Amino acid sequence: MKGWLEPLLHILTQDSSAGAVGSKLLFPDGTIQHAGVVIIDDQKLPDPLVARHVYYGEPGDVSEANQLRQYQALTAACLLVRKSAFHEAGGFDEAYWNGYEDVDLCFNLQERGWKLVYQPESVLIHHESKSGPERFSKVSENIQRLHNRWIGKIKPDILLKKDGSMAITEDRKIQRYRMPNVRAAQSWAGKQQKLVSIIILTCNALEYTQQCVSSIQKHTGRPYEIIFVDNASSDGTVEYLRNLAGKQVNYKLIENRENLGFAAGNNQGVALARGEYIMLLNNDVLVSDGWLDGLVEGLERDEKIGMVGPITNSISGRQMVRAVPYTDEDGFHHFSQRVRKTYSGRLTPRNRIAGFAVLMRKALYDEVGGLDESFGTGNYEDDDLCLKVRGKGYAIMVDESVFIHHYGSKTFLANNIDYRGSLLVNGSHFKEKWPDADYDELLELHTSLVDLNASMLIKGQEALDAGHPADALAVYAKVLTANPIDDGALYGTGLAFQMSGKTVEAIAAFKKALKVNPTLTHAYGRLALAYESMNQTDDAISVLQKATEFNNRDAAVYNNLGVLYFKKKNHASARNCFERALSIDVNYQEAQQNLKKVSWSSEKITNHTFAHIS
Structure with missing residues (x-):
């Protein structure tokens, strides 16, 4: 269909x-x-590894199929692939027989850290499987080859149980795909970065301190200082740190005569x-390019985000990535950059993050009183800090694009500290301080x-459907406390305010939702409706x-835009919009009527047409 290639190229x-971009294909x-x-x-x-087309046979205008998304696989019936990515992945495996070679290619691209993006603005008509009966002559062989290559490596998105029920x-x-903010990125270089x-x-x-410092020096591109606090080392650490601090103006050293604890x-x-x-950072970690920027x-991202941590190979809780695919430092850096590329911008809300690597504002750290020194040498003081931060109404997030290698508990081992004993003692102290805290819930x-x-x-949404906006607002407020950048909760908040007649508040909520996710196309319609009501x-x-910049295939948007232009007596622009709406949906009756009215130019278009926005 007209204009199918440009959205892919964009x-x-x-x-x-992005390594490959696929189109929306219609029968x-x-x-x-x-x-x-x-x-x-x-x-x-x-079959533990089935690839199926989502929304197959559904109407072409179903809203879920008209959003930019990332998938693990896309059909090659129409797939724009970056040439360098194609060669890096080894191209198509020619041992497949007209089936599953596109899924295999996508898995190869994904394994190398490339994003696979579905672009619904690119629309084509597909006359499926017209190559003859030989098209399906080696289905079982294709499936077996895919299984041999990818079972155990590719994780399914959905589990279809024996009873027919499904679970994500x-x-x-x-996940939803968000285009990089090019203008923001370009202006970043001219923005003064905070220390x-x-x-x-x-x-x-x-040995681990030296590796940690070396990795920071090699892979940190923004302004930073390091403050070393030595707790009575006796293995040459103090001499090493004195030498560093003497040469680096942004390094400082505090020497304690005894171990004061974490x-x-x-x-x-x-x-x-x-x-x-x-940035609280353990000395037994390695960092990689972009870690601190991320x-x-x-x-x-939001003033109500209080703490951010990375993912890692060794830690308690949900920050841990199991079975990492590397065995040396080079492998770590390669893997961490794949993670950075694949999950760029993905923040996940958590109840707590571990204290091995925590970024927060100094003002908030001071406000909550810092770490509780009654926890001694270590353990549970990071959980305590998280609860204090949440108690002030701040969210805790994990940046899924920042992977830091953690050797784990090397200070405890180097000093023969009873780690298990520390856990038991501090665990009891934590329960005394937070008797109502469910630790299993804290660790999710x-x-x-x-x-x-x-x-x-x-x-x-159920509260909104039942006509209870106040109840909906209460629910969305809880979500936003845990995740202030949840675009679904922000959009729902806007709907609830709109339903309550609080248009100014609705506008603020819709604007924030779009700031978080500029591809949230239905929020544009609601925001425009709110503005027009004022x-x-x-x-x-x-x-x-x-x-229209994010979705140029929505006939209703062009129709409503035409109505507004007509109201401003801009008849030429109104005509163009109605014609564009009809080029998308030739049977769109409101656009047909409005085009006739603008042609007559003497008959005023009523505002009820604009209310068609959903």
């Missing part, structure tokens, strides 16, 4: 991490043939920090905060124009 030219009757491919563990067949897996990779004070405690384990040492370092942000960008052992928020969003027609026009 993704690849604006996002260097001749307008129903969906392809809107992305979902990977299923089908226990009914059984925790490892699902399907980050990195606090590193040492107590022997010199909490007290960090509090000493923070007290000396000059940065607006502080964490700072995450913290700056049974239900993740992500899943809990998703169920809350359903409750919020007779701010120019603002409404501007919003709908922006909406």
Whole structure:
């Protein structure tokens, strides 16, 4: 269909991490043939690795199929692939026989860290499987080859149980895709970056401290200082740190004559920090390119985000990535950059993050009183800090794009500290201090905060459907406390305010939702409707124009934009919009009527047409 190629090119030219972009494919009757491919563990067949087209046979205008998304696989019936990515992945495996070679290629691209993007603005008609009966002559061989190559490596998005019920897996990779903010990135270089004070405690384990410092020096591109706090090392660590601090003006050293413990040492370092942000960092970690930029960008996404941490190979809780595919430092850096490329911008809300790597504002650290020094040498003081931060109404997030290698407990081992004994003693102290805290819930052992928020969003929508906006607002407020950048909760908040007649508040909520996710196309319509209800027609026009940049296949948007232009007596622009709406949907009756009216130009278009926005 006309204009099918440009939307695909736009993704690849604006996002260097995108390896392939696929189109929306429709059958001749307008129903969906392809809107992305979902990977299923089908226990009914059984087949642990089934690739199926999502929304297959659904109407072409179903809203879920008209959103930019990332998938694990896309059909090659129409797939724009970056040439360098294609060669890096080894191209198509020619041992497949007209089936599954596209899924295999996508898995190869994904394994190398490339994004696979579904672009619904690119629309084609697909006459499926017209190559003859030989098309299906080697189905079983193709399936077996795919299984041999990928079972155990590719995690399914959905589990289809024997009883026919479905469950979304925790490892699902399907997610909304957000285009990089090119203008923001270009202006970043001219923006003065805030200083980050990195606090590193040492107590022997010199070898790991040296590796940590070396990795920071090699892979940190923004302004930072390091404040070392040594807790009475005796293995040459103090001499090493003195030498560093003597040569580096942005390095400082505090020497303690006895081991004051993890909490007290960090509090000493923070007290000396000059940065607006502080980074508590264990000395037994390795960092990689972009690590600190990523964490700072995450913290700056919203003023109510209080703490941000990375993911890692060794830690308690949901920050841990199991079975990492590397065995040496080079492998770590390669893997961490794949993670950075694949999950760029993804922040996940958590109840707590571990203290091995924590970024927060110094002002908030001071406000909550820092780390509680009564926890001694270590353990549970990070959980305590998280509860204090949440008690102030701040969210805790994990940046899924920042992977830090953690050797784990090297200070305890180097100093023969009884780690298990420390856990028992401090665990009892933690329970005394927080008697109402459910530690299993804090670690999200049974239900993740992500899943809990998703169920809350359903409750919020149910409250809206029942005509209870106040109840919906209460539900959405809980979600936003845990995740202030949840676009679904922000959009729902706007709907609830709109339903309550609080238009100013609705506008603020819709604007924030779009700031978080500029591809949230239905929010543009609601925001325009809110502006128009306040007779701010120019603002409404501007919003709908922006909406067409992200989805130029929505006939209703062009129709409503035409109505607004007509109201402003801009008949030429109104005509163009109505004609564009009809080019998308030739049977769109309101656009047909409005085109006739603008042609007559003497008959006023009533505002009820504009209310068609949903």
